[in-house]
Each structure stands twice: as C-alpha cells, then as structure tokens.
Amino acid sequence: MNTTFPLQDKTILVTGGTGSFGKCFIKKALTEHNPRKVIVFSRDELKQWEMRQSGGVFDHEKIRYFLGDVRDKERLLRAFRDVDLVVHAAALKQVPAAEYNPTEFVKTNIHGAMNVVDAAIERGVEKVIALSTDKAANPINLYGATKLCSDKLFVSGNAYVGQRGVPKFSVVRYGNVLGSRGSIVPRWREMVAAGAKELSITDPRMTRFWITLPHAVDFVIANFGRMLGGEIYVPKIPSMKILDLAEAIAPGLKTNPIGIRPGEKLHELMIGEDDARHSLEFDDCYAIAPEAVASRRMASYDRLRGIGGRVLPDGFTYMSDTNTQWLDVAGLRGLLAGIGMDGQPIPVVAGATR
C-alpha cells in the first residue's frame, strides 16, 4: 500500500456516498488521489441523480452510482465485488429521531454494520474504515449507542479475517462537522437570513468539538495509509463554546437559553478515562487500541507503541470542555466563511477575494 497516496489505483466504495461526508470524500479522492474507480452506495435514487446532475467531478467517468441499502447483505455482496477499499459512512444520525424510531436506527446502524463487515470478509476487501462519532463514547442516547455497537462490530471484525489477512477494519471517530446537513449552523444561518430577533441556544455553558469536512476526509484518507486493523482513530480537533458560535454567525444578536434537550450532553467526550488506558497519542491524533486482541494481525497497544504511539498520562480524558485547542469567535467566523449551506467547502475561484 502506498501510504502517502493510499487511494492510488484503488477501487473504493463509499456507503452513504451521497451524504455530506461522502460527497466531500469523493470529490477529494477524484481530484487529488487518482483512484481506479469510486462507487457511491446509497438508497435514494433522487439524491444520486442530483449528485450526478451537479456535474463536474460527480459526473466523472470513474464514478459508478449503485442503489442499495446496508440492511440488505445480498446487495452489499454484489456491490463489493472487486472493491479494494470501503468507507462506511451510511447511517441514520439525528438524535431525536433515534429516540422515536429506535428499531430503524438498530437496523441501519447496527445490522447495517454487521452486513458491511460480513460482505467485506466474503469479498476479500483490503481495508474498511467505518465512521463514528463522539456520541459513541459513553453514550447517553440511542444514536450514540448504535454507533458504539457499530464501532465494536468493526473492531472485532478483525478476528474473522482470512488467511490473506484481509480485510483490515478500523474506525475513525470525530466530533460535530461544522455546517453539515441538518446541523445548528445551517439552521441558525436560515433564521438570521429570515430576520430572527434572537437565537435559541440550549445552555450557555455548552461546548462541542468541531471538525470541517475536508479535515475529516483527509484524516480518513491518511488512516487508510497507516491503519493496522482494530484501532479507533480520533483526530486532535478544536472545541468551541456554543455562545461563541452564535456570536460568529449573528454578531450582537440576543441569545435565549432553552435548556439541554433529551439525549444531549453539556460537553462531548471523545475518549473516556477507561478507553484512555489503552489509547496512544500521535502528533495529529489519538488511537484507541482494541482491548481484546483476537488476531495476531490486529492492532494492539504494543504494536501502536512500535509505530510511535506515546503513552497517555494517568486519568487522561479527551473532552470538549478540557480540550487544549479552542476556536474563538474570529476563528469560527473565518472557518464558516469557507462553508456553504450544505456544509460543503465553497470553491475558491482563482484571483477572487472574499
């Protein structure tokens, strides 16, 4: 594997390829990494049609659009034929919807993960990265709980690999994506555009981790290069105060605290103290090693130390309120200027000034 350009000449399948992450990943893969082919796997034909119609890179000769549901293993088996790398981004992800429709979240996020693991093993895919969220660390809502189950399925999937030692399964866990579909940023921007006199915020003390889509995509691509199989990679990303976000989007506008909603935490956790005991630090990230190492080929704490992982201090936690990296109002404003209403980066036109 070419660790600098791990997608070079590879056939890559992205479950959830029409989503916020999927689109940004596919654009970067095709413009910067020269893969052999990219397959979009998702359910809704309209989203696929609109993506192709949007033209440019999404109508590239190397893209295939494949309709399918991760709940349907037969369809995944068909789609994974001759695929080298899989990014598993398909998920249901709205916290309140999970509480009201728990069985749907179990079917997509847990059964879907099982099917992706099984199909990847049966088809001999080389590497699979599944996306996870900070809400999966010590979860308090059903969405987070289903993503924790998914993480565990991918980590333990490494115990069932064949003689060739493939696939390798790893997980990438990150925090809120700045501006992603259905998130607070597009909602507040719409309210401000509609002339809102105040912004409702849950709790003025609230903090969150933030990552941009391009950063999340680059991080996933880098991990295809270094993954051993079984580790959960957590990027080092900044935190921000929800009040600062409101100020960045609507300077001077009054905020109205409405209280934390069911299933929300005041501060998000990425690595809890118990996971930190078997985690290691790298320059750009942390890696949680699997506790039970069920295969010789699987990442272990010692193997991760062997590739430069540094031991974490006793009692370490990676939490949004005690984070050492912060985004202030000016920093947030700068980042938001480059993000469209759909969370995708706004293309910079050569010679243009903003």
Ligand SMILES: NC(=O)c1ccc[n+]([C@@H]2O[C@H](COP(=O)([O-])OP(=O)(O)OC[C@H]3O[C@@H](n4cnc5c(N)ncnc54)[C@H](OP(=O)(O)O)[C@@H]3O)[C@@H](O)[C@H]2O)c1
């Ligand atoms: N956005 C965030 O803030 C954030 C933060 C941390 C982690 N994550 C994780 O990142 C991943 C991608 O999130 P995103 O923001 O890109 O989500 P998104 O924009 O909502 O996209 C979800 C994608 O999954 C597809 N999908 C949903 N159910 C499916 C199913 N049963 N079978 C096949 N495809 C299905 C959707 O297309 P169809 O509806 O057409 O099937 C869509 O392409 C998720 O795993 C999420 O948990 C997101």
